[in-house]
Amino acid sequence: MPEFIRLLLLVILSLLLKSNACAKRARDLNLNPKRNPNPNRPVVAYDARSLIINGSRVLLFYGSIHYPRSTPDMWPDLITKAKECGLNVIQTYVFWNIHEPVQGKLNFEGNYDLLKYIKLIGDSGLWVTLRTGPYIEAEWNMGGFPYWLKEVPNITFRSYNEPFMFHMKKYAETIIKMVKAKKLFADQGGPIIMAQIENEYTNVQLAYRDLGTKYIKWAAEMAVGLYNGVPWIMCKQKNAPPTVISTCNGRQCGDTFPGPNGPDKPSLWTENWTAQYRVFGDSPSQRAAEDLAFAIARFFVRNGTLNNYYMFHGGTNFGRTSSSFVTTRYYDEAPLDEFGLKRYPKFGHLRDLHKALRLSKKSLLWGVQSIQKVSLDLEITVYEKAGTDICAAFMTNNNTKLDLSINFRGVDYFLPAKSISILLDCKTVVFNMNTVVSQHSSRNFVLAAESKIAKWEMFKEVVPTEADLEIKSKVPRELYHLNKDASDYAWYSTSINIDRRDLPMRSDIIPILMIASFGHALAAFVNGEYVGFGHGSNVEKSHVFKKAVV
Ligand SMILES: *[C@@H]1O[C@H](CO)[C@@H](O)[C@H](O)[C@H]1NC(C)=O
Ligand SMILES: *[C@@H]1O[C@H](CO)[C@@H](O)[C@H](O)[C@H]1NC(C)=O
Ligand SMILES: *[C@@H]1O[C@H](CO)[C@@H](O)[C@H](O)[C@H]1NC(C)=O
Ligand SMILES: *[C@@H]1O[C@H](CO)[C@@H](O)[C@H](O)[C@H]1NC(C)=O
Ligand SMILES: CC(=O)N[C@H]1CO[C@H](CO)[C@@H](O)[C@@H]1O
Secondary structure (H helix, E strand, O other), X not given: OOHHXXXXXXXXXXXXXXXXXXHHHHHHXXXXXXXXXXXXXXXXXXXXXXXXXXXXXXXXXXXXXXXXXXXXXXXXXXXXXXXXXXXXXXXXXXXXXHHOOEOOEOOOOHHHOHHHHHHHHHHOOOEEEEEOOOOOOOXXXXXXXXXXXXXXXXXXXXXXXXXXHHHHXXXXXXXXXXXXXXXXXXXXXXXXXXXXXXXXXXXXXXXXXXXXXXXXXXXXXXXXHXXXXXXXXXXXXXXXXXXXXXXXEEXXXXXXXXXXXXXXXXXXXXEEEOOOOOEOOOOOOOOOHHHHHHHHHHHHHXXXXXXXEEEEEOOEOOOXXXXXXXXXXXXXXXXXXXXXXXXOOHHHHXXXXXXXXHHOHHHHHHOEEEEEEOOOOEEEEEEEOOOOOOEEEEEEEOOOOOOEEEEEOOEEEEEXXXXXXXXXXXXXXXXXXXXXXXXXXOOOOOOOOOOOOOOOOOOOOOOOOHHHOOOOOOOOOXXXXXXXXXXXXXXXXXXXXXXXXXXXXXXXXXXXXXEEEOOOEEEEEEOOEEEEEEEOOXXXXXXXXXXXXX
């Protein structure tokens, strides 16, 4: 394509995006007072095409931001930036173990102020999806289960098990009641449009056999029984009960999602990883803005109407809240980095994508889909409403290497490799996934000359000797029970007495201390003197320590 046409397209794109953005956003957020809800109509409903809020179909752009991974001071800024990127919903888990660290003692203060967080989001004109868990995974300590739950007699987590179901229900009830009392559900006038029970249960369901099937059915019924004013979803849940909507989690839901659990339910993508969380020792994980944009557009091309960025802002795993080996910096590569700074071009490119999709909203939500496979790599999907000028086309070039051109309704269009172009009115290209118009940014760290706020404390851990240890046991003890989740560490200590006669007789051969350890780390001493340290990794915990003893 000649350069000037390319430039022209970019100019048109920017103009279209700018002029329409504000009006469209107000409409998308459904702030139009003329559409007063009919008292007999549910505020949040859905059909096979999309969610329907206050009687209007909606395209939903979600971002996950977890309140305990930032501070209340940061929340307003994070929410404002999410809105600026064109999101209309914030999704968060509810973290049981921070709210009830000790059975019956609830904590909703500071970073844990769930209700304040939901209210702030609502006040900014955004909606909320509440993922109640109680098991949340989320690279969070014990997936959100508090330690005391483990001590409940005869409990089996996430199964059709009376003690577990009793506590799960009690907790879910507590959360739902609190939220309800503050009128935060959409049908009460609040911002919560959807709730989730359980989390990616399909991953483990087989292991529970029949009890798993019974449990998931019970969980759905229990949730809907607690509150039925908004829809409940289950993510990554094959055979989800009909009372809830099953949704997709993954990277390529446009191609991997087999569809929701019923013809009356919309296609929703509740986790689309913006990068990957990291564990200590991992190399940086990146996901290009172009690739992310491609996958999202692909989902909308294939009937999707809701996408969630997991994470939009990852934030920080404070204290001991992260699961084992996960770094304190969580999804730093997300559109907002750990500190809440915009990460360009990801932030800008996705903002442009959301605008382009919004411009095609009428076609996407009211048009009829037709797919034309042009060649192995080229595909055109049109959403059109007969008898009107409502029309949007999505042209896909699935070839990762070749730029191709495509003829659509008599006009030739240039399609860069692995990209989707969005044609507004089926004529004007308003967006191409591979053409990043947004600015770029880079982040530098500069050592502060002097910090006024940082008060560092240093600890030197004393490695106890066997004699100091209170608990004696011939076999290693299970750590979680032993520490009651108050620490991640325990020292196991053992000693071996070696007689001089057990050592090599020749003075030119140095004895070697060799320890095959199943544990994560070890410190070795000879005659009371420290000789060395060895450790495994998150993947392979066992390791062999070898050291010549001189
Ligand atoms: C736990 O299970 C055992 C064996 O089924 C039973 O004897 C015991 O009463 C149960 N304990 C509680 C507290 O339910
Ligand atoms: C539905 O419309 C009413 C009246 O305009 C509004 O107060 C309410 O916030 C809307 N609900 C949602 C979930 O947007
Ligand atoms: C999209 O939905 C329509 C109407 O239900 C259906 O005919 C079509 O097969 C769906 N397309 C895809 C790609 O799933
Ligand atoms: C695009 O290619 C990938 C793998 O190369 C394949 O999995 C996917 O189904 C293709 N999509 C289309 C729309 O052809
Ligand atoms: C469901 C799905 O697409 N899962 C993928 C998520 O991303 C990881 C890491 O890239 C893949 O290994 C999974 O297959």
